[in-house]
Amino acid sequence: MKSIVVYYSLEGNCKLIGNTVAETLNSPIIELKLRKPVPAKSPMKFIVGGRSAIKKTSPELSNSIPDLSDYELIVVGSPVWAGTFAPALRTFASKARIENKKIAFFACSGGGSTQKCISEMQFLFEGNDFIGDTSFVTPSLKDTENCIHKAQKWADSLILSL
Numbered sequence: 001m002k003s004i005v006v007y008y009s010l011e012g013n014c015k016l017i018g019n020t021v022a023e024t025l026n027s028p029i030i031e032l033k034l035r036k037p038v039p040a041k042s043p044m045k046f047i048v049g050g051r052s053a054i055k056k057t058s059p060e061l062s063n064s065i066p067d068l069s070d071y072e073l074i075v076v077g078s079p080v081w082a083g084t085f086a087p088a089l090r091t092f093a094s095k096a097r098i099e100n101k102k103i104a105f106f107a108c109s110g111g112g113s114t115q116k117c118i119s120e121m122q123f124l125f126e127g128n129d130f131i132g133d134t135s136f137v138t139p140s141l142k143d144t145e146n147c148i149h150k151a152q153k154w155a156d157s158l159i160l161s162l
């Protein structure tokens with residue numbers, strides 16, 4: 001089974017989970033990068049990022065998206081921004097045009113619910129077979145070892161459910 005992990009991360013939390021899932025699945029990984037990055041180290045990130053999420057923008061990516069047709073499982077990860085997924089995922093979805101794949105989502109929040117983010121990602125990737133999701137609260141800052149273990153177990157469960 002060929003799988004790939006695709007995620008966006010501003011502050012490293014989704015990066016941690018994405019890397020863990022990719023290692024467990026033994027799969028390649030794509031970190032989505034914005035051509036015009038959100039300023040990670042400034043409080044402006046909440047205004048710039050929050051506004052782009054609320055306005056449902058499709059910001060330009062600086063990385064090109066490879067052909068994903070060979071992959072059976074695609075794992076997609078996003079931080080929660082203003083209750084929903086980060087806009088880089090929207091750009092990815094429109095470029096990659098993924099259909100009829102197994103798809104699974106992970107989301108990292110700052111403590112709020114990830115439910116809307118996950119269900120909106122399901123809608124974004126409509127036309128695929130949604131096989132699972134998992135959520136974390138700032139895993140690179142809090143309870144990191146347990147979060148890594150949870151991500152490994154989740155990735156294993158994805159393999160078993162195929």
Ligand SMILES: Cc1cc2nc3c(=O)[nH]c(=O)nc-3n(C[C@H](O)[C@H](O)[C@H](O)COP(=O)(O)O)c2cc1C
Pocket residue numbers: 008009010011012013014015045046047048049050078079080081082083084108109110111112113137138139
């Ligand atoms: C622009 C912006 C909006 C955010 N909105 C929310 C939110 O609505 N709910 C929440 O729980 N956390 C929110 N957060 C916190 C992030 O979801 C959280 O820190 C997450 O773990 C970051 O993942 P990352 O390190 O991969 O970027 C927001 C952070 C940013 C930068």
